[in-house]
């Protein structure tokens with residue numbers, strides 16, 4: 159497979175183009191979810207889509223997760239308080255607007271507790287050290303909270319409390335794109351599950367029975383925890399678990415409700431991948447999963463593709479020319495030119511490799527509309543960079 163490109167270009171597949179501007183301008187598009195494996199450009203794509211939609215005239219709110227600091231600053235995201243704020247310097251000539259927020263996972267968790275427990279119970283839970291650890295570090299909480307926040311934003315948009323007609327969401331950094339779909343259920347089934355019930359039952363029966371049952375289960379861990387953190391911790395877990403007990407049903411119901419909303423026709427998934435085999439394999443799994451779940455896929459964004467200013471000069475010819483100059487240099491300049499030719503050859507080879515892996519994806523998924531964004535010379539850290547990405551998203555051809 160690897161030498162296929164060396165023997166000439168594989169036949170081009172006729173890949174449908176993802177028409178980003180049509181997607182963004184369609185009033186039927188109400189929610190866009192940017193998914194993909196770690197580091198491929200989900201946050202950048204979400205922000206760029208949000209900005210472009212706003213400048214096309216939509217009233218957009220974009221939910222970002224862990225944006226790079228400079229990007230966050232340029233979008234006016236200085237504070238982590240879970241409140242969407244207007245992004246400065248957005249061109250509103252077409253009547254659109256852009257609000258943005260960064261997800262504060264712990265704050266969102268707290269909001270859920272506050273909304274679903276009585277005030278004194280909520281206070282008890284929020285002050286609980288075990289809760290604090292769980293809410294900020296438990297596996298799956300960021301995915302759960304992203305869905306939770308999406309649900310909240312949609313609800314206030316639908317209720318007309320906010321002018322938003324489009325919600326764009328970024329998804330948390332994770333190895334697998336599927337985590338976004340799976341983690342919330344995993345978390346809520348944990349909260350609904352055996353482990354918690356085991357802790358809750360003896361807690362209701364009384365302290366001693368609880369301790370006995372707990373040490374029967376976690377044995378050494380309990381005595382270790384008691385020794386290191388003191389007996390208070392056990393009381394904390396107990397208080398936390400019994401207080402949270404009333405909300406367990408709520409957790410999985412809410413996760414289910416938001417999950418179901420992702421199947422809505424107003425939702426569009428945009429799968430982001432870098433042009434490498436791992437990211438495209440993940441994209442492939444994700445596309446299949448969306449299909450199986452009846453969730454609407456808008457298309458694939460291949461981000462950070464290698465582009466060349468002189469695509470007609472092949473890698474082979476460029477390398478041959480470099481060799482010639484190196485063998486028989488006429489002056490200092492020739493060494494520089496040879497170096498540039500080698501750089502060009504390297505880029506062309508990379509471009510060919512990328513094209514081949516993207517083709518492999520389309521071999522398996524020929525119907526997935528696709529667009530490509532060039533690798534920029536530097537990180538995307540301001541509105542100008544986001545606009546450039548937005549232009550790439552809407553301009554490029556599919557294949």
Ligand SMILES: Nc1ncnc2c1ncn2[C@@H]1O[C@H](COP(=O)(O)OP(=O)(O)OP(=O)(O)O)[C@@H](O)[C@H]1O
Pocket residue numbers: 194195196197198199200201202203224226329330331332461462463531532533534535536537538539547
């Ligand atoms: N087309 C591009 N050209 C140049 N740099 C890019 C491009 N797209 C993204 N980047 C840069 O790549 C880095 C990773 O992008 P981004 O944060 O959007 O990825 P992510 O998928 O959200 O990552 P994570 O999984 O960690 O959340 C950022 O520094 C961003 O500026």
Ligand SMILES: [Mg+2]
Pocket residue numbers: 200201202223224225328329330331
């Ligand atoms: Mg990100």
